[in-house]
Amino acid sequence: MKSTAFSRRSLLASTLGSALAGMVWLDHAHAEDFKMGLLVPGSVAEEGWNRIAYDALKRVEKELGAKISYVELAENPAAFEKAFRDYASQGYHVVLGHGFQFQDAALTTAEDFPDTVFLISSSSVHEGKVIGLNTDASQPFYLMGVIAAKMGNGAGLIGGMEIPPIAHAFEGFRKGAESVNPDYPVSTVFINSFTDASAAKEAAVSMMAQGADFVVPNANAAGLGVIRAAQESGTQSGTFSVYSDYTDVAPKNILGTFIADYGQGIVRIVSGIRDGAVPQSNVDFGLKDKDVIKFTFNDEAARSIPQDLRNHLEEVSAKIIAGEIQTRAK
Incomplete structure (x- = not known):
């Protein structure tokens, strides 16, 4: 990879x-x-x-x-x-x-x-x-939202539990997507577990069936179920690795990886x-701490992020770091 x-x-x-x-x-x-x-x-x-x-x-x-x-x-x-x-x-x-x-x-x-x-x-x-x-995961999730809205038609977010850090991350994703398209559809499900990969996979499959072509996890180990659901869709669905690099599991579906x-x-x-x-x-x-929050692109993805979008993400990231873009409510 x-x-x-x-x-x-x-x-x-x-x-x-x-x-x-x-x-x-x-x-x-x-x-x-x-x-x-x-x-x-x-x-x-x-x-x-x-x-x-x-x-x-x-x-x-x-x-x-x-x-x-x-x-x-x-x-x-x-x-x-x-x-x-x-x-x-x-x-x-x-x-x-x-x-x-x-x-x-x-x-x-x-x-x-x-x-x-x-x-x-x-x-x-x-x-x-x-x-x-x-x-502050809302910052890299904001970038994911921009990518999803630029490259897809709808997204599904699968969380482990509805706790502030995950809610803030998902808020960042929605704000990023809305900055591209205010009408971009984003659905959210909390599976009430950080270990139940089967429940996460089931939620992702259901979202894909309803039209989400991006499914994004924030559920610790359970998130692997979302990655597998995307992988089994062929190249129909895109996703992101969150907190760990699962690119080997779904090399054609993972567009980027966020590691804290x-x-x-x-x-x-x-x-x-x-x-x-x-x-x-x-x-x-935050994104200003570049050895703490790392966001990388996967060049081998079926829908690899184009260079013009990568350039745009650099600009967005700079505005987030400067405080010009708020990724979540304070």
């Missing part, structure tokens, strides 16, 4: 610089004693959302010399809180809950464990030592915490 990078790598200075500008200073943790835990909603063996967090955790181990541990959990808020409490009671300095669904459990647990920093992925929270790490790789950001933030500081705000990653 050949793919063309949407933009080159750059440092996280803008986002992480502002996030680390104000600090709450803590007792310094000796490097050899520093411990970080991870909670994931599913298996780290699966490519996609959970693997992103696991890879970041392994980088913390390798680059910071931290002792690490992780736990795989079903969607159960009581289990989330128990896992947070287990780590905090064992003296873990940082615990990352990988997903917005961990936020409430972290806020409750933090009241009893003031010495532990709780990081929450896909969250904008900032209360004491509960810090949100938000990847904030391992470097995690390392920098956790390094600061290890050295005695906690960010004074949540951390918000």
